[in-house]
Amino acid sequence: MIGIAKGENKNAFVSFVSSFLEEMKTKRDARRVIHSIKVGMALVLVSLLYLLNPLFKQVGENAMWAIMTVVVVFEFYTGATLGKGINRGIGTVLGGGLGCLAAILADSIGGIGNHITVGFSVFIFGAGATYCRTIPRIRRRYDYGAMIFILTFNLVVVSGIRAEKVVELARDRLATIGMGFAICMFISLFIFPIWxxxxxxxxxxxxxxxxxxxxxxxxxxxxxxxxxxxxxxxxxxxxxxxxxxxxxxxxxxxxxxxxxxxxxxxxxxxxxxxxxxxxxxxxxxxxxxxxxxxxxxxxxxxxxxxxxxxxxxxxxxxxxxxxxxxxxxxxxxxxxxxxxxxxxxxxxxxxxxxxxxxxxxxxxxxxxxxxxxxxxxxxxxxxxxxxxxxxxxxxxxxxxxxxxxxxxxxxxxxxxxxx
The missing domain is CATH 1.20.58.220 (Phosphate transport system protein phou homolog 2; domain 2)
Structure with a gap:
């Protein structure tokens, strides 16, 4: 039985290799393989933030945001990667900046006004950004950025920590997201770009x-x-x-x-x-x-x-x-x-x-x-x-x-x- 299983596994492997080589004969399938290799390279590079101690000491656990950026942003086409990365950057900066301002304002008010300010700001910005996502012209090009804005704003404004920590947290996450985006764009633009x-x-x-x-x-x-x-x-x-x-x-x-x-x-x-x-x-x-x-x-x-x-x-x-x-x-x-x-x-x-x-x-x-x-x-x-x-x-x-x-x-x- 074990011999039969080994034989089946061997045949399956040979079949997989032969089908892979057959796919490589066409230009489209070759591009898929190239794209897969490029994503693997980007993940290896961004993982160095965790693997190398000097880099990990600088970014800490925020390195996970760089890895998430590579996984989410790296697309098949260079234009899609660039568009998604810019959307993510704009959404993060706007969401983090406005979230910090709302958190600082709520912290300065204090008491029950703190919770009212947070809830009111979440409602206004969340509803406004969601409405913008329904406008066809914005949805076509900036839908992902609007979604990241909503996510970042809510994460920052309801974090429940002191204002100075909010600013520091937003800054560190923006830095790691920028690192992930830079790696994606370098590989996408300069290593067999797919336009x-x-x-x-x-x-x-x-x-x-x-x-x-x-x-x-x-x-x-x-x-x-x-x-x-x-x-x-x-x-x-x-x-x-x-x-x-x-x-x-x-x-x-x-x-x-x-x-x-x-x-x-x-x-x-x-x-x-x-x-x-x-x-x-x-x-x-x-x-x-x-x-x-x-x-x-x-x-x-x-x-x-x-x-x-x-x-x-x-x-x-x-x-x-x-x-x-x-x-x-x-x-x-x-x-x-x-x-x-x-x-x-x-x-x-x-x-x-x-x-x-x-x-x-x-x-x-x-x-x-x-x-x-x-x-x-x-x-x-x-x-x-x-x-x-x-x-x-x-x-x-x-x-x-x-x-x-x-x-x-x-x-x-x-x-x-x-x-």
Missing amino acids: ASDELHYSMASRFNKFSTSIQGCLDEYFTMTSEKENKQETTGSDCIQACKAILNSKSNDEALANFAKWEPWHGKFGINYPWSKYLEIGEYLRELGAQILSLQQCIQSPKQPTSMQRQTMKETCEILGISIGFILKELGESMKKMDRCQAKTLLSPNLQSLKLQFTPQCSPSKIGGILTPDENLAIASFSFLLMQIVERVEILTQKVEELGELADFSTTKFECKV
């Missing part, structure tokens, strides 16, 4: 290629469906369609990345006051485009669509339109990725406009051969309407990407749109 701005920028640019592939895949499926396939039940979407669904649920992640990016210092091409809000705006239009692509996919899978032979009459027009849409999306994604300005609005949109004008009369139900049922007429009209909606959304995206290039000062020398 939220890079993540948001490249993930947003990659969505254009995914949508380009998805649209062309939908049109190919529409014109290659056989009668046998039409009689089957609806199947699950392809990988590209699954990517569209994932992008539809990306809003909260995009907002978090944009918030983290605003805290990050100047690095690479991302300067101070970079227009991250424009990325969120583009992301919103991309999600709308993704919803329309999914609607188009559901439409073409409907059993009420005309036969494959009837659909062949509008195949050429739809293929040209699909290729044009895919080409524009790829150009926009490439220009955004390389941060090189593309005059898509003036060079590409007119082409799309002319194709749209050709598409409407040629792909109407009256142009399709044979007699169509009312359901088939409605299916063709729905298909044409959704395709035109996609074209309009792409036109808006060309405008938004061009606006981003102007705000972010994209280069105009390296990238040229190919018409």
